[in-house]
Amino acid sequence: MNDTVISAKNLSLTFETNDGPVHALKDINLDINKGDFVSFIGPSGCGKTTFLRCMADLEQPTAGEITVNGVSPAEARKARAYGYVFQHAGLYPWRTIGGNIRLPLEIMGVDKAAQDKSVKEVLELVHLEGFEKKYPWQLSGGMQQRASIARALAFQADILLMDEPFGALDEIVRDHLNEQLLELWARTNKTIGFVTHSIPEAVYLSTKIVVMSPRPGRIHDVIESTLPKERPLDIRDSPEFIEIAHRVRDGLRAGHGDD
Amino acid sequence: MKNLGPILTVVTAIFVLWYAGAVALNASWAYDKAKRANVEITFSEMVADTMQQKKPKLPAPHQVGKEIWKTTGEMVAKGRAFSKRSLIYHSWITLSATLLGFAMGTALGVSLSVGIVYNRTMDMSVMPWVIASQTIPILAIAPMIIVVLNAIGISGLLPKAVISMYLSFFPVVVGMVKGLRSPDHMMVDQMKTWSATKGQEFWKLRLPSSMPFLFPSLKVAMAASLVGAIVGELPTGAVAGLGARLLAGSYYGQTIQIWSALITAAALAAALVAIIGVIQKVVLKRMGMA
Numbered sequence: 001m002n003d004t005v006i007s008a009k010n011l012s013l014t015f016e017t018n019d020g021p022v023h024a025l026k027d028i029n030l031d032i033n034k035g036d037f038v039s040f041i042g043p044s045g046c047g048k049t050t051f052l053r054c055m056a057d058l059e060q061p062t063a064g065e066i067t068v069n070g071v072s073p074a075e076a077r078k079a080r081a082y083g084y085v086f087q088h089a090g091l092y093p094w095r096t097i098g099g100n101i102r103l104p105l106e107i108m109g110v111d112k113a114a115q116d117k118s119v120k121e122v123l124e125l126v127h128l129e130g131f132e133k134k135y136p137w138q139l140s141g142g143m144q145q146r147a148s149i150a151r152a153l154a155f156q157a158d159i160l161l162m163d164e165p166f167g168a169l170d171e172i173v174r175d176h177l178n179e180q181l182l183e184l185w186a187r188t189n190k191t192i193g194f195v196t197h198s199i200p201e202a203v204y205l206s207t208k209i210v211v212m213s214p215r216p217g218r219i220h221d222v223i224e225s226t227l228p229k230e231r232p233l234d235i236r237d238s239p240e241f242i243e244i245a246h247r248v249r250d251g252l253r254a255g256h257g258d259d
Numbered sequence: 260m261k262n263l264g265p266i267l268t269v270v271t272a273i274f275v276l277w278y279a280g281a282v283a284l285n286a287s288w289a290y291d292k293a294k295r296a297n298v299e300i301t302f303s304e305m306v307a308d309t310m311q312q313k314k315p316k317l318p319a320p321h322q323v324g325k326e327i328w329k330t331t332g333e334m335v336a337k338g339r340a341f342s343k344r345s346l347i348y349h350s351w352i353t354l355s356a357t358l359l360g361f362a363m364g365t366a367l368g369v370s371l372s373v374g375i376v377y378n379r380t381m382d383m384s385v386m387p388w389v390i391a392s393q394t395i396p397i398l399a400i401a402p403m404i405i406v407v408l409n410a411i412g413i414s415g416l417l418p419k420a421v422i423s424m425y426l427s428f429f430p431v432v433v434g435m436v437k438g439l440r441s442p443d444h445m446m447v448d449q450m451k452t453w454s455a456t457k458g459q460e461f462w463k464l465r466l467p468s469s470m471p472f473l474f475p476s477l478k479v480a481m482a483a484s485l486v487g488a489i490v491g492e493l494p495t496g497a498v499a500g501l502g503a504r505l506l507a508g509s510y511y512g513q514t515i516q517i518w519s520a521l522i523t524a525a526a527l528a529a530a531l532v533a534i535i536g537v538i539q540k541v542v543l544k545r546m547g548m549a
Binding site: 056057058077078080082083084086087088090092093094095096103104106107108135136137155 | 446459
């Protein structure tokens, strides 16, 4: 199982602004393998979200190369290769939870029976059975974000890209969702790209942690996690976990400088 | 009904001011009449007179009410609801032009807003003209619209509706441009991750998002549409419609007739706006947005 799913070679992205060019990404080299859970962590401005958006064809790199499933991000997007989860759930208030999950399927022209089947499946995956007919405002923030993950899973993409999906939630809800996300990952064997600014979250979830630093945005360190695939919440008190967290923190500090 | 008290208070205050105004403005005519007849009148006789003059400067509310009833309810009772002396007939003439103009204005406004949101050239070029169009006094342009359309053989309902449209498309354009642009970047990016077409983005995201912006615009447009229809009746010597009633009333000094036409127009506008309000409530409720 070592086939590369996402591969970036000398990837750079420079935004032209009124204050001169901003190097959001500079010479990024990274391979993500099938079934990996990769976290991108770093201070704001380090380009972690921009990198994820490049994979999703939401930003266009100015130099270098990136492939998703062996093809360009645009082709991968058209082939429904990935589901994307944003920081805010972004559910449509005029659609029920079921209707929201159905939305990408409608857009992709999936027939009604298959839509019903997918909705049922993914609601079960995120433990929201019975909420299909509810409206988003009837759900808590954590449940809304789960619904939004369900929507990203609905069309059976093999890659799940998540941009600080739990950033706006409180810590207790976040712990719970992290646990559920691991369970979901184990069950579906997706490849996950996960942007976060929380060290415990990155260490707890990932098989690979990519530490990034700003100005210009580049990869400072790539840590292969030695934690087992089975991870109860209290693994966070183990010496192994603390050691990895330490290395991440050191990486962040070294890359950050004094500004 | 907890706001019934305040509403009644305001209504009462309006009536009190109106009656006071009627007495003050009509008093001189009451004294003139008495002087010519060489009689002295007391204050209370004067007040009584100001309430029942044939051509008062400001008719009292009950006179207007009586006139409205005479030209609506009584006509219906006589089975002549659509005779030329009935306000129902005149209201219908104006209402039909208003509704046609409103429909045309809404259609034009929505199409322009879609063009402005989706086409950069239209965004840069159309909006300034839309705004400029509203700086021209409608009273100046209305006769020209009617004359020009008449010259190419179009008369009757349509010219008035065109003037209504001219006034009513503006709030719809402004509201819908804002509404169609209301989905944030994230929502638009999300659509892109699903490789949605422009059409899907419009029907599934932008149009539903614009609904809370559409209805307030429609309310303003409806009121403007009625004004347009009435203005359209003024410069043409129209013989039917609330505008014609206003004009005829002012020719013959029939202030009571003017005021009853005015009040009818106001009631009509209020009713039309209220209908849109109800539709708004139902639609937004169904969409889970209210």
